[in-house]
Amino acid sequence: MLENWIYIGLFLLLAWIFPGGPILIARFLSPHRPDAVKNDVYECGVETVGETWVQFKVQYYNFALTFLIFDVEMAFLFPWAVSFDKLPLFGVFSGAFFVLILFAELLAAWRKGALEWA
Amino acid sequence: MSFFSDPVNSIIHWLRNLLIGWGLSTGWVTLIMKALGVMVLSTVALLLVIFLIWLERKLAARFQQRLGPNRVGPYGLIQPIADVIKIFTKEHITPFGVNGFLYNLAPLLSVSAVLFLWAVIPLYKGVVGVDLNVGVLYLVAAGALGTLAILLAGWSSNNKYALVGAFRTVAQMVSYEVPTVLALLVPVLLAGTMSVSGIVEQQRVIYLIVSPVAALLFFLASLAEIGRTPFDLMEAESEIVAGFHIEYSGLKFGMFYVGEFLHAFTVSALFAVLFLGGWRGWGAEAFPLLGLVYFMAKAFLVYFLVVWVRSTLPRVRIDQMLNFNWKFLTPVGLILLVATAVVQKIILVSGASYGVMVLSHLVVNVLILWVAFWIVKMREARRPRRQPVAQPRPVARPPEVTRV
Numbered sequence: 001m002l003e004n005w006i007y008i009g010l011f012l013l014l015a016w017i018f019p020g021g022p023i024l025i026a027r028f029l030s031p032h033r034p035d036a037v038k039n040d041v042y043e044c045g046v047e048t049v050g051e052t053w054v055q056f057k058v059q060y061y062n063f064a065l066t067f068l069i070f071d072v073e074m075a076f077l078f079p080w081a082v083s084f085d086k087l088p089l090f091g092v093f094s095g096a097f098f099v100l101i102l103f104a105e106l107l108a109a110w111r112k113g114a115l116e117w118a
Numbered sequence: 119m120s121f122f123s124d125p126v127n128s129i130i131h132w133l134r135n136l137l138i139g140w141g142l143s144t145g146w147v148t149l150i151m152k153a154l155g156v157m158v159l160s161t162v163a164l165l166l167v168i169f170l171i172w173l174e175r176k177l178a179a180r181f182q183q184r185l186g187p188n189r190v191g192p193y194g195l196i197q198p199i200a201d202v203i204k205i206f207t208k209e210h211i212t213p214f215g216v217n218g219f220l221y222n223l224a225p226l227l228s229v230s231a232v233l234f235l236w237a238v239i240p241l242y243k244g245v246v247g248v249d250l251n252v253g254v255l256y257l258v259a260a261g262a263l264g265t266l267a268i269l270l271a272g273w274s275s276n277n278k279y280a281l282v283g284a285f286r287t288v289a290q291m292v293s294y295e296v297p298t299v300l301a302l303l304v305p306v307l308l309a310g311t312m313s314v315s316g317i318v319e320q321q322r323v324i325y326l327i328v329s330p331v332a333a334l335l336f337f338l339a340s341l342a343e344i345g346r347t348p349f350d351l352m353e354a355e356s357e358i359v360a361g362f363h364i365e366y367s368g369l370k371f372g373m374f375y376v377g378e379f380l381h382a383f384t385v386s387a388l389f390a391v392l393f394l395g396g397w398r399g400w401g402a403e404a405f406p407l408l409g410l411v412y413f414m415a416k417a418f419l420v421y422f423l424v425v426w427v428r429s430t431l432p433r434v435r436i437d438q439m440l441n442f443n444w445k446f447l448t449p450v451g452l453i454l455l456v457a458t459a460v461v462q463k464i465i466l467v468s469g470a471s472y473g474v475m476v477l478s479h480l481v482v483n484v485l486i487l488w489v490a491f492w493i494v495k496m497r498e499a500r501r502p503r504r505q506p507v508a509q510p511r512p513v514a515r516p517p518e519v520t521r522v
Contacts, residue, residue: 007152007248008256011237014156018164019229019373026206026369039213041277042364052215052276056285063440067292070448074299077455078255081307084459085466092463096456103452106444115444117437 062114073102124406126245159247163236163380164229170379171198174425181429208368216365217274224271225370228377231263235384240315242397242409253314254302257388258295261343264381265291268345271374272362283361286351286436293443294342297335300451304332304458305392318396323476326393331454331483333393335447337420340385341427342439344378348431349439383421390416450490457482
């Protein structure tokens with residue numbers, strides 16, 4: 001059991017070498033001649049106006065919040081799905097009811113206009 | 119176990135005995151073997167990308183009635199290698215005002231986030247990086263890292279286009295995570311295990327037939343997750359130049375490219391494993407290497423479909439993209455999950471045969487899809503539409519000549 005997670009841990013450590021190594025090699029192979037024009041921000045050739053970190057639309061927050069609700073509650077469903085064969089009928093129906101509540105949530109968010117992009 | 123029917127396990131067995139013979143303790147041998155496994159798996163995955171780039175360029179060319187690369191090597195097979203050599207010698211331009219650490223971290227993360235997924239994909243019977251008992255949850259968790267890479271790239275580049283691209287990506291990837299997880303729950307529920315190898319072994323009938331709607335949801339959501347046309351809003355070149363990777367050059371840009379191609383093939387492989395039965399096929403039990411052939415054939419079939427969709431469909435708008443997810447895929451996924459759970463429990467309690475189970479799931483799936491399309495059609499009919507202009511439009515006409 002723990003051996004499996006050693007593999008994942010090694011993977012998390014070693015997988016950086018495969019993209020990182022070539023980039024490092026390429027850094028030495030490639031020329032390096034920076035100048036003021038070349039290193040400028042690339043926005044269609046004109047000089048950039050104002051701050052880069054602009055304010056963004058509030059809809060992004062709406063969708064992020066909706067996603068958060070669904071993703072967290074979806075994580076609860078994985079144990080339910082795994083132990084499905086051993087669950088009593090009551091367990092199955094309470095799980096199904098939970099998903100139906102999620103569905104009602106989605107409809108409520110839809111009706112409130114949280115899913116509109118405008 | 120002969121070498122030709124199962125080379126990987128034979129080599130592992132031989133190498134383990136060799137290392138033990140050198141007098142290493144079992145713990146060190148395990149560690150070295152696992153590190154070697156990671157190295158080999160990652161190297162093979164990255165070498166595959168070189169072939170994938172050639173394949174995609176060739177296929178896309180054929181869909182557009184062109185020939186594609188055909189000069190370097192037979193059928194242009196050496197073309198990607200020439201491209202790799204070229205991109206290695208390109209200058210790395212780092213623009214002013216970037217956040218150095220995150221700027222350099224993003225291309226690494228975009229590749230390694232995809233490589234992480236390969237840890238749990240079973241290649242053939244008994245050959246898998248690691249058979250985690252929470253494999254599907256690991257897939258969801260590791261897959262989400264790709265979003266982080268793109269957000270890092272967009273945010274640290276000090277460029278408005280990159281930032282807008284990153285916003286869009288997060289809205290898109292985060293949204294499509296929901297139907298992906300819902301679709302993944304269905305095979306987990308049917309197989310009764312989260313282990314990816316376990317799901318493969320449970321597929322006596324492939325889950326594409328048992329639950330076609332879940333397969334459809336997973337495929338469509340994966341298309342959005344890999345961020346290709348029709349869902350390539352994050353790098354819409356006609357709107358925001360190149361999106362999140364606009365300020366990257368040289369091999370740093372190349373790594374985003376590699377990550378994208380590898381991600382496209384990885385989700386194809388995941389689809390093959392979860393819904394097409396992975397390495398299962400005729401004779402794969404007795405002759406394991408045949409399983410690898412089946413698995414690769416299925417994965418490349420799905421990859422072909424991905425390329426087909428990419429080179430055929432135009433890009434969608436951001437509101438269409440979000441509507442499609444939240445107002446179609448997610449409700450269908452939720453209803454599908456409830457229906458699958460109820461039907462599966464009824465069948466388990468009544469003790470019906472496997473064939474009845476497959477058939478009833480199939481009928482329920484088709485019914486759900488039919489009702490969903492019917493509702494969409496009804497809503498579409500009631501939607502107010504802009505009437506086409508009836509009057510003739512002002513166009514340039516030659517002046518009427520009065521005949522004398």
